[in-house]
Amino acid sequence: MKALDPPPRLLLGPGPSMVSPRVLAAMSRPLVGHLDPFFLGLLDRVQQGLRDLFGTGNPLTLPISGTGSAGMETCFVNLVEDGDEVVVGVNGVFGTRMCEVASRLGARVVRVEAEWGSIVEPAAVAEALSKCNKPVLVAVVPAETSTGAWQPIEEIAAAARDAGALVLVDTVTSLGGCPVEVDAWGIDAAYSGTQKCLSCPPGLAPVTFGERAVEKIRTRSSKPKSWYLDVGLIGAYFGNERVYHHTAPVSMIYALSEALAIIEEEGLEARHARHELNHRALMAGLAELGLEPAAAEGHRLWMLNSVRIPDGLDEAAVRRALLGDHGIEIGPGLGPLAGKVWRIGLMGESSRAANVRRLLLALAAEMGRAGVGEARAGAAVEAAEKVHAAASG
Numbered sequence: 001m002k003a004l005d006p007p008p009r010l011l012l013g014p015g016p017s018m019v020s021p022r023v024l025a026a027m028s029r030p031l032v033g034h035l036d037p038f039f040l041g042l043l044d045r046v047q048q049g050l051r052d053l054f055g056t057g058n059p060l061t062l063p064i065s066g067t068g069s070a071g072m073e074t075c076f077v078n079l080v081e082d083g084d085e086v087v088v089g090v091n092g093v094f095g096t097r098m099c100e101v102a103s104r105l106g107a108r109v110v111r112v113e114a115e116w117g118s119i120v121e122p123a124a125v126a127e128a129l130s131k132c133n134k135p136v137l138v139a140v141v142p143a144e145t146s147t148g149a150w151q152p153i154e155e156i157a158a159a160a161r162d163a164g165a166l167v168l169v170d171t172v173t174s175l176g177g178c179p180v181e182v183d184a185w186g187i188d189a190a191y192s193g194t195q196k197c198l199s200c201p202p203g204l205a206p207v208t209f210g211e212r213a214v215e216k217i218r219t220r221s222s223k224p225k226s227w228y229l230d231v232g233l234i235g236a237y238f239g240n241e242r243v244y245h246h247t248a249p250v251s252m253i254y255a256l257s258e259a260l261a262i263i264e265e266e267g268l269e270a271r272h273a274r275h276e277l278n279h280r281a282l283m284a285g286l287a288e289l290g291l292e293p294a295a296a297e298g299h300r301l302w303m304l305n306s307v308r309i310p311d312g313l314d315e316a317a318v319r320r321a322l323l324g325d326h327g328i329e330i331g332p333g334l335g336p337l338a339g340k341v342w343r344i345g346l347m348g349e350s351s352r353a354a355n356v357r358r359l360l361l362a363l364a365a366e367m368g369r370a371g372v373g374e375a376r377a378g379a380a381v382e383a384a385e386k387v388h389a390a391a392s393g
């Protein structure tokens, strides 16, 4: 083994995002035991920080050991039993993944499909619910990272509640980037991940369960099909009992604690506004390069910007050059959007005016080299700067 020496990168893909040196430093602090009073106090503060982020008072709010998908699996494995009817909004990779997870648990999955890049219409969800016998859960993805579509939640949540179903949302890309109001929107359970807008390395999945979800877990007729992700057992470690379940990933909790401190210092509103502003600046600049947004108008995420690739451009070659020659990572399209879009993440620490500028300059250079469009680097940077200037008055 050689000494570790990762190349410097500007991470502007679908995650991981840039991580503050403060968070990296937190991970290098000395370990304590997972039952050390210092660590238990830290866990309490992390749980409270997550409640503030989720907009909830839910006692059962904690970070699961694992990435965002472990959060997804935790929610389904605890809330779903064999034969349960589960309605899932599917307009991208993560809705599709939800269906896969739910069906492996023996759920009867009802898919409400929408075109990738569009939103799932609340009326379509309501119609699917009306055809169900006894729907147990409705699951949707407010921020579809695979397409850049921003899915409104409140109407779907209301329809689900009217039908007596629980509401589960995937806030992996939303949390810390745009408003998420678990209590106010009537959300019963939500999961997230640390490496997107929380700007922490991948490795933890914050989850929250409300009263109705906890009641469903309490009255299940069978044990959850995962021992590791059983929130009844994990909750006993995070709660007053402090019963050992599995060794908490101490250094990751340090990292999350510091990331939450940074978010608190900035303030959630200011953080959301920053994501919105840099999104507008990026889009203004990209338009000058002839790159059009791919997600439906009026439903475009601030944190994940998907743009159509111009005809005749070798998109993989441009991404390779961005990474190799400019040290910038952006994401490719997935599934039906493969080869058709780029996905540019401006998440957490990555959402900065200087990063928008650096990407515009690099893209203009590489598109110019490929001979596609006009290399309007100056115009692109100017358009982005105009957006920033207007915002600072």
Ligand SMILES: *Cc1c(COP(=O)(O)O)cnc(C)c1O
Residues within 6 Å of the ligand: 015, 067, 068, 069, 070, 094, 141, 143, 144, 145, 146, 170, 171, 172, 173, 193, 202
């Ligand atoms: C990234 C992501 C996930 C999966 O998270 P991992 O950390 O890759 O397991 C789930 N849902 C959405 C919306 C995501 O963006």
